[in-house]
Amino acid sequence: MSYPIEGKCQCGQVSYQLKAAPQMVAACHCTECQKLATAPFSVTAMVKAEDIDFSGEMNEWSRPAESGNVNAAKFCPSCGNRIYHFDPNQPALIKLKLKPVNLEDDAIFEPKAHVWVREKVSWYTIPDGVKVFEGQP
Numbered sequence: 434m435s436y437p438i439e440g441k442c443q444c445g446q447v448s449y450q451l452k453a454a455p456q457m458v459a460a461c462h463c464t465e466c467q468k469l470a471t472a473p474f475s476v477t478a479m480v481k482a483e484d485i486d487f488s489g490e491m492n493e494w495s496r497p498a499e500s501g502n503v504n505a506a507k508f509c510p511s512c513g514n515r516i517y518h519f520d521p522n523q524p525a526l527i528k529l530k531l532k533p534v535n536l537e538d539d540a541i542f543e544p545k546a547h548v549w550v551r552e553k554v555s556w557y558t559i560p561d562g563v564k565v566f567e568g569q570p
Contacts (some may be wrong), residue, residue: 449487456481457478512545545564550567
């Protein structure tokens with residue numbers, strides 16, 4: 434995979450340029466991520482804030498996390514696509530909500546861990562060989 438790689442929201446108003454590989458890619462099975470993704474889980478890449486550039490206007494939304502931290506999110510005000518999550522107390526780490534489409538090599542976005550599996554839908558089978566966590570690691 435050569436960098437940078439680019440991604441964008443559904444309408445194209447918000448885009449990002451990822452300049453280095455993610456530190457980790459995880460599938461989150463919590464019910465909040467199921468709502469977000471309208472799927473059995475969401476795929477999130479943890480990246481250093483210094484390794485990604487964003488363009489376009491974004492709105493912000495937040496909620497308290499089970500840990501007591503704040504789970505804040507940036508999203509496109511036009512199409513509503515969630516772009517990334519972050520903890521305001523840890524601004525150096527971005528939790529990029531991936532839209533891995535139109536890439537020559539999408540293997541970089543394959544989850545290496547599955548988290549919050551205690552809330553996993555019953556019919557999804559986690560692949561062999563990945564780390565599994567009942568809650569937040």
